[in-house]
Amino acid sequence: MATRQVSIASSVGLHARPASLFVQAATATGLPVTIAKEGGNPVDARSILMVMALGAKNGETVTLSADGEGADEALDTLVALLSRDLDAE
Amino acid sequence: MTGDVLHTTFHGIGVSAGTAVGPLVIVTPAPKAPTDEAPTTDAAAAADVVRGVLEDVAVGLEARAAKASDHARPILEAGAMMARDPGLAMGIENQLKAGKGPTTAVTAAVEEICVMFEALGGYMAERVTDLRDVRDRAVARLLGKPEPGVPTLTVPSILAAHDLAPAETATLTTETCLGIITEAGGPTSHTAILASQLGIPAVVQAVGIMAVPVGTRVAIDGGVGEITVNPTAEESAMLEERKRRRAAALAGGTGNGATKDGYPVALLANIGTADDARKAAKQPVEGVGLFRTEFLFLDRDTMPTVEEQTATYTEVFEAFGTRRIVVRTLDAGADKPLKFADLGPEENPALGRRGIRLGMIRTDVMDAQLEALAAAYKATGADVRVMAPMIATQAEATWFAEKVRALGLPKVGVMIEVPAAAIRSRGILYHVDFASLGTNDLQQYTMAADRMQGELADLLNPWEPALLDVVALACEGGQAMGKPIGVCGEAGGDPGLALVLAGLGVSSLSMAPGKVPAVRTALGLHTLTQCQQMAAAARAATDAAGAKAAVLKMADPVLADLF
Numbered sequence: 272m273a274t275r276q277v278s279i280a281s282s283v284g285l286h287a288r289p290a291s292l293f294v295q296a297a298t299a300t301g302l303p304v305t306i307a308k309e310g311g312n313p314v315d316a317r318s319i320l321m322v323m324a325l326g327a328k329n330g331e332t333v334t335l336s337a338d339g340e341g342a343d344e345a346l347d348t349l350v351a352l353l354s355r356d357l358d359a360e
Numbered sequence: 361m362t363g364d365v366l367h368t369t370f371h372g373i374g375v376s377a378g379t380a381v382g383p384l385v386i387v388t389p390a391p392k393a394p395t396d397e398a399p400t401t402d403a404a405a406a407a408d409v410v411r412g413v414l415e416d417v418a419v420g421l422e423a424r425a426a427k428a429s430d431h432a433r434p435i436l437e438a439g440a441m442m443a444r445d446p447g448l449a450m451g452i453e454n455q456l457k458a459g460k461g462p463t464t465a466v467t468a469a470v471e472e473i474c475v476m477f478e479a480l481g482g483y484m485a486e487r488v489t490d491l492r493d494v495r496d497r498a499v500a501r502l503l504g505k506p507e508p509g510v511p512t513l514t515v516p517s518i519l520a521a522h523d524l525a526p527a528e529t530a531t532l533t534t535e536t537c538l539g540i541i542t543e544a545g546g547p548t549s550h551t552a553i554l555a556s557q558l559g560i561p562a563v564v565q566a567v568g569i570m571a572v573p574v575g576t577r578v579a580i581d582g583g584v585g586e587i588t589v590n591p592t593a594e595e596s597a598m599l600e601e602r603k604r605r606r607a608a609a610l611a612g613g614t615g616n617g618a619t620k621d622g623y624p625v626a627l628l629a630n631i632g633t634a635d636d637a638r639k640a641a642k643q644p645v646e647g648v649g650l651f652r653t654e655f656l657f658l659d660r661d662t663m664p665t666v667e668e669q670t671a672t673y674t675e676v677f678e679a680f681g682t683r684r685i686v687v688r689t690l691d692a693g694a695d696k697p698l699k700f701a702d703l704g705p706e707e708n709p710a711l712g713r714r715g716i717r718l719g720m721i722r723t724d725v726m727d728a729q730l731e732a733l734a735a736a737y738k739a740t741g742a743d744v745r746v747m748a749p750m751i752a753t754q755a756e757a758t759w760f761a762e763k764v765r766a767l768g769l770p771k772v773g774v775m776i777e778v779p780a781a782a783i784r785s786r787g788i789l790y791h792v793d794f795a796s797l798g799t800n801d802l803q804q805y806t807m808a809a810d811r812m813q814g815e816l817a818d819l820l821n822p823w824e825p826a827l828l829d830v831v832a833l834a835c836e837g838g839q840a841m842g843k844p845i846g847v848c849g850e851a852g853g854d855p856g857l858a859l860v861l862a863g864l865g866v867s868s869l870s871m872a873p874g875k876v877p878a879v880r881t882a883l884g885l886h887t888l889t890q891c892q893q894m895a896a897a898a899r900a901a902t903d904a905a906g907a908k909a910a911v912l913k914m915a916d917p918v919l920a921d922l923f
Contacts, residue, residue, distance in 0.1 A: 283661045283699070286484075318447025320491070323484060324476035 273342040275335045277350045281357045284328040289357035294319045296352050300345035304337040316349075367590050372541070372566030373817060374585030375552035377878065377923055379603045380518060380538040380561050381579045381596060384572055387521035387528065390496035390508040397461030406456045410466060410502070411449060417497045418443035420507065435490065442494045448473065463499045470495040481705050489525070513537060518578055520569045524551045534558055539580040541566050541587055546817035555582075556853070559874045563587055565817050583923030605921040610877045614644035617869070617880050619862060623888040626868035627876050628686070630848060637676040640873045647684035647743070649796065649870020650848035651676060653729065657690055663700050663725060669732030670739075677742035684743040686796060686846070686870070688775065689729055689760075691715050691749040701725055710804065710811075715750025715775075716760060726763070734767035747773035747796055752780045757791045776845070777801035782830045785837030785845075792843070797834060797866070799849025803827045821904035822851040828860060828899050828907065835865035846870060855882035855922040856911050862888065863895030878922040885916040 281289040297304045297316035305313035306322060309332055314321035316335065327333050333353070335346050400406045418440040425436035442448065451469035460468060470491055477484045477491070497507045510519065510528045513536035521528075523544040529551060532540075537560055545551045545564040555562035561582030572578065572589055579591040579599050583606075588595050617627035628649030629640040640648065656664050656672060677685055692698050693714020701722045706712035719726040730746070737744045748760040751774040764772040776782050777798035789795060799822060804811045806827055809819035831847075838845035846868035851857045853871030855878045861869065862883060869879060886894075894911045901907035912920060 287661055287699075315447045315450060318445050318450075319441060320445045320473050321447035323487075324473055324480070326476075326480045326484070 272336055272338050273346050275346045275350045276332055277335065277353045278332050279327050279329055280354050282329050284331070285322060285325065285333075285353075290322050291319060292357055293349070293352060294322055296349055300337070300341075300348070302337045302339050302342055302345050304335060304345065304349065307334045307336075308332075309334075367592070368572070368588075370541075370563075370566045370569055370587040370589070372563040372569075372585045372587065373546070373821070374562075374582045374923065375545075375564050376540075376555035376560060376562035377583040377606075377875075378539075378559065378561035379579070379581050379583075379599050379606075381577065381591065381599065382516055382518045382538040384574060384576045384578045385511060385513060385517040385519050386570060386572075386574050387510050387519060387524065388500075388506055388508045389522060389570075391500050391503055391505055393461070393463035393467045393499055394503075397464050399459045400456045400461055400465070401459075403453070403456040406462050406465075407449075407453045410452055410456070410462055410498070413498050413501045414443045414449070414494075416501060417494060417507070420497070421494075438487075439490050439494050442491055443498070463502045466495055466498050466502065481702075518580055520566075520572070522570060529554045532558070532560070534560060539563075539582065541569050541578075541580060543567050543570055544815070546811065546813070546820050553850075553872075556872045556874060602921065605918075609881050609918050609921045613880070613884075615880075616646055617883055619883050619886055619888045619891060621887040621889075623862070625858075625862050625866070625883055626684075626846070627880055628684070628846070628848075628868055628870035629873045629876070630870050631676070634672055634675045634679075637679045641679040641681075641683075643873045643876065645683075645873060645876055646868075647680055647686075648676075649686050649846055649852075649868055651685055651687045653688060653690055654692060657692060657698055657725075661699050663728065666728050666732045666735070669729060670735040673733055673736035674739050677736055677740040677744060680742065682743060684745060686745045686747060686773070686848075687733060689716075689719060689746065689748050690725060693718050698725075710801075716748045716756050717750060719748065720756070720759065730763055730767055730769070734769050737769055744769060745771040745773055745794065747775055747792075747794070749775045749798070750778060750801075751775060751788060752778040754784075754787050754791060757788045761791050775848075776834050777805070777849075779806050779830055782834035785834040786840050787837075789837055789841040789843045794844045794846070795834065795838065796846045796848045796870070797831060799827065799831070799847060799851040802830060802849065806830050822849070822854060822857055823898065823904035823907040825899055825901050825903065825907050827851075828864070828895070831861065831866075832864050832895075832899065839865055844868065853879060855879050856908060856915070856919060858882055859886055859891045859915065859919075860895045860898045860907075860911060863891030863893070882915075882919055882922055885918060890914070 279285055304316040306316040307313035335349055337346055421436045421440040425433045428436055451472055452465050455465035455468050474488045477488050500507050516536055516538050518539040519537055520541045523542050540555050540562040542551055542564045561580050563585045566587055579588040617625045626646045628647050629645045630650040631637050631640050631648055632652045633655050703713050746764050746769050751757050757774050761772045771793045773792050773794035775798045776795045781788055807819045809816040835845055844867040847861050847866050848870040852869035853875035858869055858879045894914050897910040898907035901910050
């Protein structure tokens with residue numbers, strides 16, 4: 272199981288458009304990626320409902336996990352995405 | 361309800377004038393998961409069935425999105441995405457594995473997500489409506505029933521519903537929707553406002569209409585609030601006659617608003633977007649009495665820049681040339697929260713930090729808007745008059761007036777919608793150049809009756825003498841200070857009330873542009889003295905119905921044709 276920790280850079284948090292971009296990217300990996308807040312249960316990163324319900328705010332750390340071939344590369348891509356201020360783009 | 365089932369008459373509140381005859385279409389109410397639903401024994405098979413149904417729901421929403429307006433499309437597309445969401449599918453599967461029946465499982469899984477969204481508040485809490493809409497569609501399909509909501513109208517029809525949600529009315533057009541009838545809702549409900557904007561006859565509070573079979577021919581008179589089921593040839597002819605008389609009465613020219621003896625009452629348009637401005641500018645109106653600026657701010661993650669706001673305001677001002685434009689600064693608050701200026705949930709949003717109260721907390725938002733309005737004014741030289749919503753005290757009025765004047769904007773005013781401001785309008789008007797009566801909110805606060813609660817419609821009739829008394833107080837202050845007072849609530853678009861308001865001393869009436877012709881005709885038939893007598897008679901009445909009856913009795917008979 273590959274895991275990564277990343278701090279949410281988007282100024283509005285993982286919300287609205289940034290959440291939608293992240294979910295699309297997670298779905299595109301073809302892997303069952305999960306996302307969790309510190310101390311929280313991991314949820315399906317391919318679910319816009321679950322990701323939005325997570326309510327991750329700007330500056331909060333989340334943990335991404337995935338299993339399977341190419342999991343490390345996939346998570347690196349998602350970490351890079353969350354490290355950008357998606358809302359400002 | 362009177363008469364037998366085959367030939368019945370219903371009475372409600374007419375909220376959008378005009379008449380129509382056509383087949384009835386019922387907006388199906390959403391079925392609930394049956395309480396005695398059989399438990400699931402084969403979770404995998406049940407999950408397949410539910411997945412198939414959710415896919416059908418998604419496909420249906422996408423098909424509607426493809427035909428919907430720019431405004432409605434994102435709502436429908438978001439619904440399709442929710443129906444296909446793997447997180448929702450997982451939640452449903454877990455419920456099925458626990459033995460819940462399919463519709464119970466869908467309902468429980470959706471509620472789990474709704475609880476999380478509601479805990480987040482604001483924008484997320486509002487998405488709960490969309491999610492429950494997906495649930496209702498899926499549950500209906502699982503039960504083998506048609507999806508709830510507005511069906512696709514293949515022939516021009518009259519729509520009946522318990523109440524209509526904004527997402528449901530967003531797809532209606534005048535080509536297929538001849539009339540709207542609801543059992544709930546009030547004169548200032550979303551349905552009423554939308555119907556009068558589109559010019560579709562509408563009646564609210566028509567209790568019992570949902571029991572009329574689909575396809576029955578009904579006649580609707582949105583002026584007097586009457587619905588006739590299976591109208592006789594004679595009744596249809598009478599309705600046609602009313603329609604003809606109304607059209608004749610409305611053929612009264614396109615000039616400026618004035619009483620028979622020439623007392624001017626400016627007829628203005630209420631607008632909400634740059635698109636509204638372009639359409640309204642082509643109508644014979646004397647300008648804009650209420651430019652609601654919320655559309656620039658709602659559904660945004662960040663505040664629109666000064667440049668973006670300036671561009672939009674410039675566009676609106678240019679559309680009206682030398683005609684006046686009264687701009688209301690942002691009227692947001694707990695019931696219309698802004699993502700970038702959300703002060704958190706409030707116990708009583710209508711009594712909370714909204715309007716000028718929010719503007720005085722988030723001065724950055726207020727300053728940026730005024731800066732943009734000043735820039736658009738300088739660029740166009742238009743007749744711009746800026747006013748603030750929800751003013752209650754002189755301190756608020758001076759705070760706002762100083763800001764507006766410091767930017768070189770020519771005229772500053774206030775909305776009078778809080779009874780305190782109406783009662784003490786003299787002091788408030790000392791600090792500003794004009795005031796505009798927001799009768800919808802003024803009535804809600806005068807009667808302590810929530811505008812959005814259809815069951816309280818009786819307390820929200822704009823003919824209510826108590827409201828007229830409060831308006832009269834505000835006008836007395838205006839006359840004492842020599843400052844003009846206008847009306848920009850729904851009351852201003854009622855041809856009978858327009859006479860009363862003119863009689864009370866109001867100098868301009870702002871309304872949905874479609875209502876201007878009837879009001880122009882009504883004013884032109886009566887002298888100012890007659891208007892003053894009608895105002896006195898309306899205020900002397902014991903209730904709203906009595907006030908309207910008193911005015912109709914004194915008025916020219918043609919007035920009755922204008923409703």
